[in-house]
Amino acid sequence: MNKNYIYLTLLLIVLAGGLFLLPEKENYQHMDPEDLMWSIVQPTRYVSTDQVAKRIIEGDPTLELIDVRTIDEFEEFSLQGAINIPIDSIMVPEYQDYLGIEDMSAVFYSDDDIKADQAWVLAKRLGYDHIYVMKGGLNCWIRTIIKPERPASTAAASEFELYSFRRGASMYFTGAEIAIPDDEGKQKVQVARKKKTVVAEGGC
Template sequence: MNKISILFVVLLVIGAFGVFIIDSTQKEPFEKVQPCDLIDIISQTNKYVTTDELARKMMSDDPTIMLIDLRTKTEFEKYSLSGAINIPLENLADKQYKEVLDQDVRTIILYSNSSDLAVKAWMLTSRLTYKNIYILKGGLNRWVETILKPKEPKETALRTEFEMYSFRKAASYYFGGGSTVGETVIKKKTSLPIKRKKKSAAGGGCD
């Protein structure tokens, strides 16, 4: 009797190991984020940055932000936000970009033409448990609509909307789209690009 029970226990242990082995033959056995967790992560974390927030940060020369352009190389070369790094979505999981993305010092902001690619990229990075990653809500299309070509609010609009508008106007001028009709009298609060002071050339000889 005793022998039999020992045998059973041994069998059980072997069985348990067997299950464990089957388990670990999966493609990524030690993947930290399981499907169930991923849904929770997505629905619980704050993952968006609005175009206004980004504009504010860029205008104050915030050194902690890092922009990542997920579009193709050709699109990136045509136009990109200043300082952005191009990582096409297909190459996001490549090893060469791991160091760029896997860090917790800077705030990474993902963008594409809208938020579509950024949403997918965000999902992949959260599967890889990368931190500090945000999506530019609305992407470049909204960047144009709100920052480069802001619409003037109606006269009946709230004061906050006007304040928002005047900020956007200033931003639009800063980022170079500031031609939209009727120059309004908005004082720019933000720092203008610093003009290099030309030092007067050292007077060479005797004049």
């Protein structure tokens, strides 16, 4: 019998026996506190009310709005297509089925973003990805989407674009009609006629 087999046998026994000497190690089941801290300080979890409004209007099927307010508040007013998971029920396994859906981005919202942020941290700690918070919550929603303020006349053109989007979104969500002043949209159309050019035909 080759001696090396005996050495290998002893090595395996020593290695396996050495396992008993290792101290107990607690693995964090869901997320390391340090990782959690890093993801909490990232602003990337926020989506703006404009982004949410745009995705609702476009009928984005990957958007999952989660209202973390109470059932009464949810029934009184909620965003279109939102589901209600009150923040104290977020640990209920049946509700968690709504969080881990592949390719869906879950956006939490509440009146402001405090409760939504809390829900986000809980969900993150439970190990879910693709979760976001609507920045400013419903208060910001009302301020920006439902009753947008007209920017000052000296504001940048991009702000006017944003304003016109918000006006449109406001119409979409409230069904309100917007009176368009007569002078708007009545610019004189400049018709640019193509200059006639003489084309050499044939010959070449």
